[in-house]
Amino acid sequence: MTSGLVDRHISFLEALRAAGLSVSLAEDLDAIAALSALPWDDRATIQAGYAATLVKKQTQRPTFDALFDVYFPRMVGDGVAGRRDDADAADGAVRDNAAALAAFREELADALAEGDEQAMLELAAEMIARFGAMPGRGPGLSSWSAYTAMQRVSPSELVDRIVQALVGDGRLDDEARREAGRRIGGFTAMVEADARRRIAEEKGPEHVANVAIKPSIDRLDFTAARRSDLEQMRREIYPLARRLATRLTQEHHAKRRGPLDFRRTVRASMSTGGVPLTTHHKPKRPHRTELVVLCDVSGSVANFAQFTLLLVYALRDQFEKVRAFTFIDHVHEVTEHFVPGADPADVLTELAASTAHAALWGRTNYGRALAKFEENHADALGPKSSLLILGDARSNYSDLNLDVLKRLSGSARHAWWLNPEHRRHWDTGDSAATRYGEVVPMVECRNLVQLGEFVHDIL
Amino acid sequence: MCARGYAKMGNMPQPNPWFSSPADAATRLAEAGYLADPTTATTAYLAGALEKPLLVEGPAGVGKTELAKAVATVTGAELVRLQCYEGLDEARALYEWNYKKQLLRIQSSQGSDQEWSATHDDIFTDEFLLTRPLLTAIRREEPTVLLIDEVDKTDVEVEGLLLEVLSDFQVTIPELGTVAAVRRPFVVLTSNATRELSEAVKRRCLYLHLDYPDAEREREIVTSQVPDLEERVAVRLVETITRLRELELKKAPSIAESVDWARTLVALEIGELDDKAIADTLGVVLKHASDQAKAVKELRLRS
Incomplete structure (x- = not known):
């Protein structure tokens, strides 16, 4: 390998580590060994080689792919596709005007209707080159914009044409519409990747790696998630619940040995002449708690509340009983939505619809909500139950009712508070994190990994 | 002392019996009826070339175990299998x-x-x-594929046991000394990811995530397994399966289940996979009542 390649390899690994993948030196050496064993004629082979040696968790794969595209780009500049533009220029055609835009959209519609991956890749590159360039911007600003290009070409307006073409191929209407949506989504991702590639070419891959690569879905903050991320996160909830449940059963089995069963031990010792070679134990009684969840569903933390409720719902077998309440400035019981076997998507919709019952004026007021809870639902808490409060403890500077919270946590067996904000934002503005945290232990819970760890620890 | 125990790796270089290139892996696996995508082929080739264990993860029924069997078939190696379960211990594994x-x-x-x-x-x-599977695989002089199935089902202690075997391909028996591999086996570990494996095990392995294949490949798999299935029905079947996987079901249909479905259709002599036929045979692919109800609702089978 030439030194340039080694440098690129090392900086690629550093970018991976910075993005949260734990790449050890041993794996680094494996990757080098893999690269020496692989043929270099296909970029996908090299990518597969790197992935096999460096990425050991599937959730990290999107991050890896994005970084690989930046450090080992598909092509440089306009690649060979640029030739066609030269031909156009020779004809005297302008590269970027209304006519060129219309012609480009024609071409794009055809490629999308065909579903031709290669053509779509080329068009994505051409689209950024022609419609996403922003010449003359100041230094330090990106000179290529996927956003501008998408706004100008707006491929989503082509959906109807693609659907028609697909229906023409004998597909059903619904099916065709979904497929069209999928293709346009794929094309959008290609355009964004191409913009990243061009920026990386101009400013160096490190720059892009620092600003443009999102953390993997299980480490993404609930509060920073976009719509599409939320959808993906929701799909992660059930696998997470299943993993947690398996882990819990295994761990409970491991420490299942209870006190010595004297009768069985003595009886078993008969066959060895009265010497108790093997001891027998009584099984331990499984201990299940009743869980009471009290969660803030105001706009700022609604996503977090939904995910936690969903996870609790998915794990309800692990609890004796689950009761859930939502609040903004008023308390509303939502336990009845958690029917066994219901579809999580439906549950979420119903929960969202019932949010209205949790608000009187619509301004978060923890103090009032706690007081209402004590007034109406104090019977929910008992010596066997655990109280779990979800929220950012931002109470719009209203009375905190710390006494009520003290009484509530005192009547429950355990109490925890999950806060979806980063610890450094606690106590800023109207957050009463520390003051509530003194009464009920407060835990930072920003992403699915932390949520999973917390739920595992309390069970 | 065990006579063959002390043969050190590298003393006698042996021809690598596995694959010569990623393309070679793809074609030879296809001969055994395993249609591998480029990533799978590349990773399988690397596992052989670098002589490192291969950890295959993915949902149930996407052909993780089949991959190991196919490698054994095409390379003429013998398959030694260790099925993992809760409570597996040294005496059963080693x-x-x-x-x-x-x-x-x-x-x-x-x-x-x-x-x-x-x-x-x-x-x-x-x-x-x-000797139990792990020791058997290490002591064999002929090419061997060692399949450690469903690693995630074992306890954490067994992972510690695997570490020595997977990194140095040797086993220490106090009374006999260290038994090192005469010839490194091709090791495949499979996992359904119900439990996160330890970093130490993962670091020693190459990693491959097998997922549901794309529509084109799945159709090839179905038609190669069930040649009697009509092309038109196969297309419709794969479309339906893809659609079912997009729904959030408790258990998404696996490749094995699409093949089963194809066999069912052939056995029932259903030549047209219309809504009624789908609704009637849905039990082959979906095994939960709530999943079936959801599929019927979403696909609008009985309106």
């Missing part, structure tokens, strides 16, 4: 002393005036050793 036989040996030597030390040396020899 080796065990045949203590009954040892007892007999001691009893039979009691009459004679043999020294105790001689008897002691005698009963801890190869003859009294029961």
